[in-house]
Amino acid sequence: MFKKTDKGFISKYQPVIYTTDAVIFTLPPPEIASEPVVIVYRRADEKEPYFDRWALPGGMVRTNDDANDRAACERVIREKLGFPPSYLEQLQTFSGAGRDPRGWSSSVVYFTLLPWKELANWWASKPNAQLLPLSAIRKSMVSLAFDHDEILRVAIERIQAKAHYSTLPCMLLPERFTVAQMHGMYEALQGRPINMAAFRRKVEKLDFLTKVSGVFEGGAQRPAQVYRMKHREPALFDRGL
Amino acid sequence: MFKKTDKGFISKYQPVIYTTDAVIFTLPPPEIASEPVVIVYRRADEKEPYFDRWALPGGMVRTNDDANDRAACERVIREKLGFPPSYLEQLQTFSGAGRDPRGWSSSVVYFTLLPWKELANWWASKPNAQLLPLSAIRKSMVSLAFDHDEILRVAIERIQAKAHYSTLPCMLLPERFTVAQMHGMYEALQGRPINMAAFRRKVEKLDFLTKVSGVFEGGAQRPAQVYRMKHREPALFDRGL
């Protein structure tokens, strides 16, 4: 396919710049943000394009090390955060001649949902990163490197759709959480108010939560029942939330 | 990024074999198949891997000609069928060291839905192709080249999901069709019986069809009202079909 010489591999056409990017969603504590956010980094290499601009974490896929694009994205996230993501779903591939000034490029984009607990240490280390709230992205108040604005648009559309019929967004919550917390997050993701009584009924019916007995939380009001998910795998609501 | 010499481009690592594949769905007339099918071709180049095996139509992405992976896939389909697809949606990217014997490869897969009318001429020309019925694929009765079995599995999952909440599958039908035809196709895609009265109510409520006045069809029974879609864009059912 490609001729191998002592100088490297020779190909007839300009090879594709084959990269991967990650959209990392998380839900910080109220003092940091009141809604889900996406992690972006400031580009620190002045020899690379979009130096000093904010961008999704990403990198080249290494065909000698990475078994496939998913493994490459997992590696990139591990390099950035220090641990592998527990959930990783392919979002879409973005490619073309125009999106990277260095040439024809392709980026296989994945997204992950992480509870803040796993990120607290990373954030405390003052990384060269920023947390973009969903509402700011929705209002097009951000301007990222490459076509990453477009990527975020697609990613938010996807997670919003998942918030209609899946318990996947619960991966943003801490291991133990209340129905009210879950309800608030779903409202933020869907960007609309959700009837609480119906929400409880549906959550109850899907039967994917276990009461964590005796544990409560809250301030000067009635404490809430705390739950945890029965399984790690997301469950599906048969008729939407 | 890549050094250019008179012999070609030199890169340090083996470049990615960057390809695209297409999953083409269609609904043949009853005498050919009683359910939706996918088009596969017999691989005809004996110098290429999987010679003589059945595979999805696909090919290399040409970074000198193709603006992006979507355009590349459109070109591949145009080369195979003689016309560009009216609808093309990205399915997923499949990549890795193991899927192509020639080396580390990546394939951005798209899918399209075409009415049989557009394919009738192509099929009449006896192409080196085969129509795989959905049920045969579901029962794993096919064995395609590369990882194309896996690709088909994902594609069918996707179109089945879309058949729950979208009018997209109507793109498989002729321009004018009856509710019964639509109903039958949705049953085939979802692989389950669907209550006809409820189906009619939901189709009616979504209000995406126009009566084609005075036109009927059928044999020795009551003729059915014929409809066509009001818009080309697929509409969404708010609570599933």
Next chain:
DNA sequence: GCAATAGTGTCTTTTAGACAGTATCTT
């Protein structure tokens, strides 16, 4: 007791499923 949030009960409206009943064609 009051404020505040958690959670329940219940009434109304909407929707889904079942299925009988009617309509309209060919033979």
Next chain:
DNA sequence: AAGATACTGTCTAAAAGACACTATTGC
């Protein structure tokens, strides 16, 4: 008229939305 498929009407059950009402905490 028989047979076949298209369509409608209607009853019942399930679910959604609205919202008042009760519960449990700190102060």
